[in-house]
Every structure is written in C-alpha cells, then in structure tokens.
Amino acid sequence: xxxxxxxxxxxxxxxxxxxxxxxxxxxxxxxxxxxxxxxxxxxxxxxxxxxxxxxxxxxxxxxxxxxxxxxxxxxxxxxxxxxxxxxxxxxxxxxxxxxxxxxxxxxxxxxxxxxxxxxxxxxxxxxxxxxxxxxxxxxxxxxxxxxxxxxxxxxxxxxxxxxxxxxxxxxxxxxxxxxxxxxxxxxxxxxxxxxxxxxxxxxxxxxxxxxxxxxxxxxxxxxxxxxxxxxxxxxxxxxxxxxxxxxxxxxxxxxxxxxxxxxxxxxxxxxxxxxxxxxxxxxxxxxxxxxxxxxxxxxxxxxxxxxxxxxxxxxxxxxxxxxxxxxxxxxxxxxxxxxxxxxxxxxxxxxxxxxxxxxxxxxxxxxxxxxxxxxxxxxxxxxxxxxxxxxxxx
Amino acid sequence: xxxxxxxxxxxxxxxxxxxxxxxxxxxxxxxxxxxxxxxxxxxxxxxxxxxxxxxxxxxxxxxxxxxxxxxxxxxxxxxxxxxxxxxxxxxxxxxxxxxxxxxxxxxxxxxxxxxxxxxxxxxxxxxxxxxxxxxxxxxxxxxxxxxxxxxxxxxxxxxxxxxxxxxxxxxxxxxxxxxxxxxxxxxxxxxxxxxxxxxxxxxx
Numbered sequence: 001x002x003x004x005x006x007x008x009x010x011x012x013x014x015x016x017x018x019x020x021x022x023x024x025x026x027x028x029x030x031x032x033x034x035x036x037x038x039x040x041x042x043x044x045x046x047x048x049x050x051x052x053x054x055x056x057x058x059x060x061x062x063x064x065x066x067x068x069x070x071x072x073x074x075x076x077x078x079x080x081x082x083x084x085x086x087x088x089x090x091x092x093x094x095x096x097x098x099x100x101x102x103x104x105x106x107x108x109x110x111x112x113x114x115x116x117x118x119x120x121x122x123x124x125x126x127x128x129x130x131x132x133x134x135x136x137x138x139x140x141x142x143x144x145x146x147x148x149x150x151x152x153x154x155x156x157x158x159x160x161x162x163x164x165x166x167x168x169x170x171x172x173x174x175x176x177x178x179x180x181x182x183x184x185x186x187x188x189x190x191x192x193x194x195x196x197x198x199x200x201x202x203x204x205x206x207x208x209x210x211x212x213x214x215x216x217x218x219x220x221x222x223x224x225x226x227x228x229x230x231x232x233x234x235x236x237x238x239x240x241x242x243x244x245x246x247x248x249x250x251x252x253x254x255x256x257x258x259x260x261x262x263x264x265x266x267x268x269x270x271x272x273x274x275x276x277x278x279x280x281x282x283x284x285x286x287x288x289x290x291x292x293x294x295x296x297x298x299x300x301x302x303x304x305x306x307x308x309x310x311x312x313x314x315x316x317x318x319x320x321x322x323x324x325x326x327x328x329x330x331x332x333x334x335x336x337x338x339x340x341x342x343x344x345x346x347x348x349x350x351x352x353x354x355x356x357x358x359x360x361x362x363x364x365x366x367x368x369x370x371x372x373x374x375x376x377x378x379x380x381x382x383x384x385x386x387x388x389x390x391x392x393x394x
Numbered sequence: 395x396x397x398x399x400x401x402x403x404x405x406x407x408x409x410x411x412x413x414x415x416x417x418x419x420x421x422x423x424x425x426x427x428x429x430x431x432x433x434x435x436x437x438x439x440x441x442x443x444x445x446x447x448x449x450x451x452x453x454x455x456x457x458x459x460x461x462x463x464x465x466x467x468x469x470x471x472x473x474x475x476x477x478x479x480x481x482x483x484x485x486x487x488x489x490x491x492x493x494x495x496x497x498x499x500x501x502x503x504x505x506x507x508x509x510x511x512x513x514x515x516x517x518x519x520x521x522x523x524x525x526x527x528x529x530x531x532x533x534x535x536x537x538x539x540x541x542x543x544x545x546x547x548x549x550x551x552x553x554x555x556x557x558x559x560x561x562x563x564x565x566x567x568x569x570x571x572x573x574x575x576x577x578x579x580x581x582x583x584x585x586x587x588x589x590x591x592x593x594x595x596x597x598x
Contacts, residue, residue, distance in 0.1 A: 042449035042483060045589035048458030048475050050495055053508065053567070054581040056464040118575020186575070394464040 058116045058393035066247040066386040067273030068227045074256040083244040085212045086227045092208040097235040101198040105235045109212045111226040113189035121216045124182040129174040129211035131167035139200030141207040142166035148192040154181040220280035249293045249384040259377035262369040265325045265362035273359045283391040288348040293384035298335040304375030307331035313358040320347035450481035467573035478560045485555035485590040489547040496583035504542035506573045512538035515562045
C-alpha cells in the first residue's frame with residue numbers, strides 16, 4: 001500500500017515538525033518533573049562532631065644507644081677506651097693501607113639508628129677529622145665523600161680534583177660539611193658515608209682518622225649526634241669491617257686492661273659507659289633497659305666465677321644500684337660463652353636522667369682469685385653494651 | 395487538476411460547515427439539558443482530613459564532639475551517640491556520611507589511617523571515663539563493620555528505625571597498629587552526618 005500523497009505546503013511541513021518537537025520536549029519535561037516528585041519523599045539527618053584527632057609527635061618505641069664513650073678504670077684510674085671515631089679525642093683509627101689520590105679506595109661508615117623515625121631533620125653535617133699518619137716524605141691527608149641511604153647515593157661532596165678538605169701534615173683537622181640531602185631521621189638511621197681519603201706525600205702514606213660523625217637537629221631536639229656503628233676499610237682494595245666493639249653482639253669485643261679484684265668489688269675499679277640518646281624534651285620515658293653481653297677473658301677455674309653489679313648515674317649523681325658486692329647482678333665463669341643480661345633501669349624515668357645516663361659496672365672474682373688453689377684472676381670481655389630507651393612524645 | 399490554492403479554499407469551506415453544525419447541535423443539547431435539571435434536585439457532601447506526618451532524626455546524646463589527642467598507633471576511641479526517630483513516620487534506612495573539615499593523612503590513608511566501626515546496644519551503653527569506654531548490658535549488633543573513616547552515604551544496618559524509638563550506638567575509631575612514623579604529628583577533624591529516608595509508601 002502506497003503512501004498517501006501529501007498536499008501540505010513546505011510551510012505546513014515546517015510548522016508540523018516544530019509542533020512535534022514541542023510535544024516531545026514537553027513530554028520530556030513532564031517525565032522529569034514526575035520522576036523528581038517520585039524520588040522526593042521525606043528525609044532527615046543529624047550531625048555529630050566535629051571530632052578532632054591528633055597523633056603523637058613521636059610514637060612510642062624503642063631507641064637504642066650504645067656506649068660510644070667507654071672508660072676503663074679496671075686499674076683504678078680511668079682510661080679512655082671510647083670508640084675512636086666518635087670523639088675528637090686523639091684516639092684515631094688508622095686504615096690498613098697507604099693510599100694515593102685517584103685510587104677510589106674508601107672508608108665507609110654506617111651510623112647508628114638511634115633516632116625515632118619519620119621526623120624531619122635540619123642542619124645536617126658530616127664531621128670528619130683526619131690527618132696524614134706521617135712518615136718519610138709524607139704530605140697531607142685529604143678526602144672527598146658521598147652520602148648513601150638505602151643503597152643509593154644521595155649526593156657527593158668534593159672530588160679528587162677538589163677535596164672537601166686537607167690536613168696540614170699530621171696535624172688533625174676537622175671538616176664539617178653540610179649534607180642537606182639528608183632530610184629525615186629515616187635517612188639518618190643507618191646512614192652510610194663513604195669517604196675517599198688520600199695522602200699527598202711524595203711517598204704515599206696512610207691517614208689517621210680521629211672523628212666521623214653526623215650531626216643535626218629535629219623539631220624536637222636542638223642537636224643530636226649519630227655515631228658510627230661500623231666502619232669498612234677498603235684502602236687495601238679488600239674491604240674489612242671495623243665495628244665499634246660495644247655496638248653489636250658480634251665477633252668484636254672490648255677487653256678491659258687489668259684483671260678485676262678478688263673477693264669483692266672495688267668502687268674505684270669499673271667500666272664506665274656513657275650514652276647519648278638525645279631524647280627530646282617533654283618525652284615520656286616508659287622503660288629503659290641495659291643490655292650487657294659479656295664473659296670472662298679466660299675460664300675461671302677452681303669454682304671461681306667473674307661477677308658484677310652496676311650503678312646508674314645522672315651525670316655524677318647516683319640513681320640506683322642493681323646487685324651489690326654481696327649479691328651480684330650476674331656471674332659468669334666461662335671464658336668463651338657470653339651471657340646476655342637485660343637489666344631494667346626504672347630509676348631512669350625522666351628525659352634529663354635518660355640524656356645524662358652513665359652506668360658503672362663493678363666486676364670482681366668470687367670467691368677469690370690469685371694465689372695457690374684459687375682461680376686465676378681474669379679480665380672481662382664486653383661484646384655489647386647498649387641501652388634501649390622506650391619513649392614517646394605527645 | 396486543482397491548483398494547491400483552490401484545494402486549500404475547498405478545505406476551509408468544509409471546515410466552516412462542520413463547525414457550524416457542531417455549534418448548532420451543542421446549543422440544542424444545552425437547552426434540552428436545562429429543561430431536564432429544572433425539576434427535583436438533591437445533593438450530599440462529605441469531608442476528610444489528611445495530615446502528613448513528620449520524619450525526624452535527632453541525636454539527644456552524643457559524644458562525637460569529644461576529640462582525642464595525642465593518639466598513637468593501636469589506639470582506639472569510643473564515642474556513644476543516640477539516634478532518635480522522633481517524628482511520626484518510621485525510617486526505611488539510614489546512612490552515615492563523614493568528612494574531614496581539617497584533613498591529614500589520618501583520614502586520607504584508607505589503610506593505615508583512622509578506621510571506623512559502629513555497634514548498637516539494645517539498651518543505653520554504660521559509659522566510663524573519660525577516656526570514654528562503653529559496655530552493653532543488653533545485646534549488641536554490628537551497625538557498621540570496620541572501614542576507613544571517611545565515606546559518603548555509608549549504609550548502616552541493624553538499626554531500629556521505628557518512629558518513636560532510639561538506637562544506642564557506639565562509634566569506635568581505631569588507629570591501626572600498622573600506622574608508621576609518617577602518621578606522627580598529624581591532625582584531622584571529622585564531621586559525622588547520619589541521614590535517613592522515610593519508610594516505603596503504603597495505602598492509608
């Protein structure tokens with residue numbers, strides 16, 4: 001069936017199309033209005049809050065500080081037995097091999113992880129004190145270095161052509177270099193600095209290193225020091241590790257200079273440990289614990305044993321004792337097997353006491369040593385001496 | 395064959411005739427109708443009153459305005475709020491929308507930031523503190539399982555929703571133990587909006 005012929009003019013057709021468009025538009029609007037009416041219904045709401053939540057500035061957690069400052073008074077007079085790299089004190093570390101410019105041989109220092117993580121740092125510096133070790137035709141000690149974190153080089157400072165600094169001959173010189181590439185305590189903890197030293201003499205000589213530390217500040221601590229826990233000597237081309245003996249329980253240890261007294265401790269004879277935890281002001285100290293890993297320098301025979309007790313101080317003010325001359329904190333007769341003592345120090349309960357903490361360990365051989373039938377007198381071997389500070393900052 | 399013009403004239407003429415015929419018939423019908431209604435008449439009337447109800451969600455008791463500072467990873471914050479359906483119409487459902495007027499990683503980190511959970515007690519919670527903690531002397535049910543604190547129109551379940559009743563809720567914010575040091579020293583302000591819609595329409 002064919003379409004009916006149309007008799008409408010072009011004007012009529014245009015008018016018809018307009019009318020149909022208007023109808024369609026009207027229908028759409030009506031549908032929308034209808035839909036909105038259908039979805040309206042009643043509703044009601046009520047608000048609660050606002051509730052403000054703020055997190056602590058430093059979360060609770062353990063921060064470990066080793067005794068980088070160690071004084072050996074086993075003889076009755078204090079001798080400085082501190083980490084040679086932690087203080088500008090004349091105790092130096094001499095790498096194994098003479099080293100010339102351009103060799104790419106290095107000394108690599110890994111720094112302590114004593115800072116709470118996640119905190120911004122400022123005024124960061126690498127402090128290096130060194131000099132030529134001297135000898136015939138010796139010259140100056142020079143160095144450049146790079147800074148590494150998590151296996152990546154953050155920045156390099158100086159070069160063989162432009163050293164960070166040089167000593168004048170064998171006179172120790174300190175060079176503090178800004179390391180702004182270190183921006184967080186997450187980087188400070190375990191930071192690695194690789195130093196490329198060399199000696200300028202006509203006859204290549206070794207260098208002596210007196211100090212290698214990293215210093216800086218956080219929003220909560222005006223100044224802190226990160227001390228080295230491990231040094232790697234690659235001056236020979238074969239890396240060897242020189243860990244600070246008290247930092248970790250490992251194959252390196254510290255043996256005091258003189259045998260300990262017989263029968264009873266002598267308060268003039270001790271090992272003195274000083275810590276530098278840099279606990280922020282206002283922190284709440286929740287616990288402090290000493291870890292002492294130690295043994296005798298030789299087996300104590302004839303039913304004898306090496307014993308100790310300890311005393312804690314805030315600087316020079318006694319805070320408390322743990323054990324005594326009549327009741328040892330612990331004893332160990334073995335010259336090969338270390339014991340691990342964890343001693344809680346509840347008396348260290350303020351920031352001032354934590355930052356000023358000094359511990360003296362008083363050793364003696366019980367019941368007697370020396371002489372016929374008695375065990376031989378021995379020294380102590382300390383494998384690890386560190387304090388764990390648990391604290392937080394609101 | 396006619397021209398278009400003569401065709402249009404013919405169409406107009408026929409239209410006029412048709413309209414005139416309709417007009418005449420209409421007039422006649424009207425007159426006849428008047429004659430019909432002119433005799434006996436009677437009427438009756440009735441009226442009814444139709445009033446709409448009210449839908450009202452209120453919080454006669456709320457601890458949600460109590461903040462917490464400073465918190466550490468693993469901390470929890472309990473706050474009670476009573477939701478009353480105080481209108482005359484019951485609710486079909488309720489939702490929770492939360493937003494941070496002051497934002498930090500505490501509310502933007504969906505995994506290690508604040509988590510929210512809501513429980514309902516069949517009777518009023520027994521409060522202790524501050525810091526507030528709550529115990530339920532009746533039975534508890536989960537209104538919202540633990541999830542990130544910020545969300546929009548989060549469906550709530552196990553609510554009474556009946557007009558005239560009250561739901562006793564305990565909102566628990568948890569700062570996950572997994573929160574790392576990057577969440578130290580952060581601050582957020584959270585707003586809570588509970589919203590409900592009316593029950594389904596019925597025959598009345």
